[in-house]
Amino acid sequence: MQERWRRSPSFRAWLLLSPAAAWLLVFFLAPLVVVLVYSFLERGTYGGVIWNFTFGNFQRVVDSLYLNTLFRSTYIAVATTVLSLLFGFPLAYFIATRSRRHRNLLLLGLMIPFWTNFLIRTYAWLTILRTNTGLVNVSLMSLGLIDEPLPLFGNDFAIILGLVYGWMPVMVLPIYAALERIDRSLLEAAADLYASGFRVFTRVVWPLSIPGVVAGSMLVFIPALGAFITPAILGGGKSLMIGNIISNQFLAAHDWPFGSALSTVMMVLMLLATLIYFRTAIRTGTPR
Amino acid sequence: MSDGFAVELQEVVKRFGDVTAVDHISLQIRDGEFFSLLGPSGCGKTTTLRLIAGFEMPTSGQILIGGELQGYRPAFQRPVNTVFQHYALFPHMSVYDNVAFGLEMRGVPDKETKSRVHEALELVQLPGMVHRRPDQLSGGQQQRVALARALVNQPKVLLLDEPLGALDLKLRKAMQIELKALQHRVGITFIYVTHDQEEALTMSDRIAVIRRGRVLQMGAPEGIYEHPANRFVADFIGETKFIPGRVAALGPPVEVALDGGASVLCGWAEEGTTVGAEVTVSIRPERIGLQGVDDGGTGAELARLAGTITQAMYLGTDTRYVIEAAGGATLAVRMQNVGDGVQRHAVGDAVAVMWDPQHARVLID
Numbered sequence: 001m002q003e004r005w006r007r008s009p010s011f012r013a014w015l016l017l018s019p020a021a022a023w024l025l026v027f028f029l030a031p032l033v034v035v036l037v038y039s040f041l042e043r044g045t046y047g048g049v050i051w052n053f054t055f056g057n058f059q060r061v062v063d064s065l066y067l068n069t070l071f072r073s074t075y076i077a078v079a080t081t082v083l084s085l086l087f088g089f090p091l092a093y094f095i096a097t098r099s100r101r102h103r104n105l106l107l108l109g110l111m112i113p114f115w116t117n118f119l120i121r122t123y124a125w126l127t128i129l130r131t132n133t134g135l136v137n138v139s140l141m142s143l144g145l146i147d148e149p150l151p152l153f154g155n156d157f158a159i160i161l162g163l164v165y166g167w168m169p170v171m172v173l174p175i176y177a178a179l180e181r182i183d184r185s186l187l188e189a190a191a192d193l194y195a196s197g198f199r200v201f202t203r204v205v206w207p208l209s210i211p212g213v214v215a216g217s218m219l220v221f222i223p224a225l226g227a228f229i230t231p232a233i234l235g236g237g238k239s240l241m242i243g244n245i246i247s248n249q250f251l252a253a254h255d256w257p258f259g260s261a262l263s264t265v266m267m268v269l270m271l272l273a274t275l276i277y278f279r280t281a282i283r284t285g286t287p288r
Numbered sequence: 289m290s291d292g293f294a295v296e297l298q299e300v301v302k303r304f305g306d307v308t309a310v311d312h313i314s315l316q317i318r319d320g321e322f323f324s325l326l327g328p329s330g331c332g333k334t335t336t337l338r339l340i341a342g343f344e345m346p347t348s349g350q351i352l353i354g355g356e357l358q359g360y361r362p363a364f365q366r367p368v369n370t371v372f373q374h375y376a377l378f379p380h381m382s383v384y385d386n387v388a389f390g391l392e393m394r395g396v397p398d399k400e401t402k403s404r405v406h407e408a409l410e411l412v413q414l415p416g417m418v419h420r421r422p423d424q425l426s427g428g429q430q431q432r433v434a435l436a437r438a439l440v441n442q443p444k445v446l447l448l449d450e451p452l453g454a455l456d457l458k459l460r461k462a463m464q465i466e467l468k469a470l471q472h473r474v475g476i477t478f479i480y481v482t483h484d485q486e487e488a489l490t491m492s493d494r495i496a497v498i499r500r501g502r503v504l505q506m507g508a509p510e511g512i513y514e515h516p517a518n519r520f521v522a523d524f525i526g527e528t529k530f531i532p533g534r535v536a537a538l539g540p541p542v543e544v545a546l547d548g549g550a551s552v553l554c555g556w557a558e559e560g561t562t563v564g565a566e567v568t569v570s571i572r573p574e575r576i577g578l579q580g581v582d583d584g585g586t587g588a589e590l591a592r593l594a595g596t597i598t599q600a601m602y603l604g605t606d607t608r609y610v611i612e613a614a615g616g617a618t619l620a621v622r623m624q625n626v627g628d629g630v631q632r633h634a635v636g637d638a639v640a641v642m643w644d645p646q647h648a649r650v651l652i653d
Contacts, residue, residue: 188343189376191363193390193437203389207380 039260047254057261066245066262070269073242076156077225080163081171084220085213087164088171092212093205095172096179107176110169118166122233125162129153129234154236162230167223171216178212179205214281222270242266293355294319294445294477295340300349302335302501309335311501312349317445317479317494322471324480324488327498328524333481336498337447340479342366354444364393369438370447374454375430377422383409383433384418390441408440409433411470428459435470445477452487464490485525489513497521513572518558519651522570529576530651531569531617535561541645544569548614552591555646568651575647576621578609578633579640590642595619597637609633611641 039057041049060066095106113121128135129152137149152158182205190200228243235241242262249259295317302310309332317323325333338344340351342363351358353367369390377386387408391401409415412432422430431451438446451467452460468491471478482488488495489509496506497520505517516522519530531552533544541553544567554569561567577590595613606624613619619641623632633639 183374183376185372185374185376186378188341188363189370189372189378190389191343192341192368192370193441194364194393195389196364199393204378 035260035263038257039264041257043255043257045254047256049257054257057258058265060258061261061265066242069240069245070242070266072156073225074269076159076163076231076241077221077227079156079160080167080224081217081221083160083164084168084171085217088168088216089175089209089213091168092172092175092179096176103180107173110172113169119229119233121166122162122230125158125165126153126233129158129161153234154238158234158236159227159231159241162234163224163227166230167220170219174215174219175209175212178209182208210281214278217277218274221273225270226266292319293317293352294321295479296350296352296355297336297340298350298352300336300339300351301347302332302339302344303347308501310339310346313498313501313503315496315503315506317477320475320477322468322478322480322491322493324482324492324495325498326482326485326488326495326525329483331498332501333483333498334449335501337370337449337479337481340445341368341370341447367443368445368447369441369443370449371434371438371451373449373451375422375434375451377430377433377437379422381421382418383414383420383422383425386422386433387437387440389437394441404440405436408436411439411474412436413466427455428463431455431463435467439470439474439476443476445479446471448478448480450482451480452482452484460487467491489525497524499524515556516570516649516651519568519570519653522649522651527573527620528570529573529617529619531571531613531619533567533569535563535565535567535650538563542650544650546593546614547616550593550614552593552648553645554591554648554650555644556648557650558652560652561650566653568653569648570651571619571643571648573608573620573622575643576619577642578611578621578623579642591645591648592640592642593617593619594638594640597633597635597639600633600635609639611639613641 038049040053040055042052042054042056044050095103095110098106126134131137131149131151131153134149134153136152137146140146141149186204186208187200190204191197195203225241226243226246227241228247231241231244235244246259246262246266249255249262253259293316295315297313297315300310300313301308311332313332313336315323315336325336327333335344339346340353342358342361342365345360358366378389381389384405387405388401391404396404405418406415409418409432412435414429414432414436417425417429417433422433425433431454434451448467452463455463464487467478480488480491489512492509494506494508495512497504497512499520505512505521512521513526516525516528522528523530531544531546533546533552535542535557536545536551537543538557538561539553541555542557542561543551543553545551552569557567593613595611597609598612598618599608599610601608602625604625606622609621609623611619611621621641
């Protein structure tokens, strides 16, 4: 009896899975549990926690100051995602329709920025956008095209620009993968059945690229919502996102429980957003 | 329609860089005809079809559909529909939406679309599957959906690009018969691309044999099979035996001297044959007769070659002999197993092979 159980396929599957499961448990689940537990504790004076159970941290999250930042962060993340999609889709389409050799070169080009540290690249943007000494404003003013420097820095525009710049490649890659998989004869079949170029796109290309669009949107939205380097540098210390507040709780304010509570709320919101997004996307992607 | 031609190609050329895929092809395909473009892979037959569909534009030359000059008209404005080699069904749409696609694009009202889609699916014998997705269908069923999706639009011309290539042999045979019957019923001109000579012979009203972008021979299946115009056609279509020789006298009948000293008579010679030219005598195995040397047959009007049987294969309905003939030629002969069905010859037997000179053709190498 026991022998048979040991030989059953499901037991073997679990056995094979166990190293990966153990890894996930320790390195993925455990930190999450720590965050969750800390969010219900009181802060210690010099960082750390005091083991007293409380809902106080969550009550503070609902404070309008933090809620406002959360809404603004969501707006910035959505804008970043939409703009990345708007610029990234045509780019992915362009790459996917090149010859094989050119495709690989273009993909490589897309990855090159990642070879430099994100922090450094964000500082590079700082030198371009800065109000009085930035490359853009200095050039435009010396050409006499503008008298006053343009407000390119220290605002949502700068943050969104920096985030789109940073995350658009991860939007392009999954869309490229989806587009590249589309059999070209499907496009010909649609044209053969009287579909104009526009309708070939809306009826065939777009629906078949939705899995890539969904994956890309998630890959951009999630890090954009939690971003803290970009708003810290390009927001000029004035325009903050929820990521900055969280990092401040840990690094400056030494309020680990409140930082944990903010993280937990954000995680739940992201989970909900992801679920809703996937549901809608899957519904649009299946035949009537 | 002018002149009753469904599709006309005039000196069409298509080059891809240095490669000439279609090299001055001219075709006149009649209304309601089942016309096959037959040739080995890479011969330009599919490119020719794609030029008609509008997926490729000709480098030079003209294409007329229903008497109308197509010029650079894009695919979606041409009155033709295509059945693709791998069906190219839209994977994200149901069978119904696939078949309805063309009607929807042309703004046909929903009610009419519905009845026409169901009619089309009935025509290809696939009713009651409207809600399935393509990946839930077998290869044969996908094939039928692809056909319905094209036919529902009632095009002037249906273009088929090796539509049976992905099916197994048995299904392919059944679909050949069905396609032919379907074509007869709907009365639409079919232009059918295939590399399978048997398929082309079975189904077509006319065949164009294509090689290296050129039409080598065009005509009804019987004509192409019985009277191949050159060595490639003779070799590509059906089984043919070739005997090398040298022209001794231009008849008719043409006399060809074989290497071993024997000579044979042939009823037809390719244009340009001259006395003394190195040529090939081609003959279909089923046209070759076999006689034991002791049988004493005369038949002065027949061409005769002495030989020895080197192989005998019993194939059920007939027996296939391989004969080493005088002059070093190897011939295959099929003898039907009629009557008592006993094998009449054995390996090693000395025999005479013979044929009516009118079935032997002299082809230039």
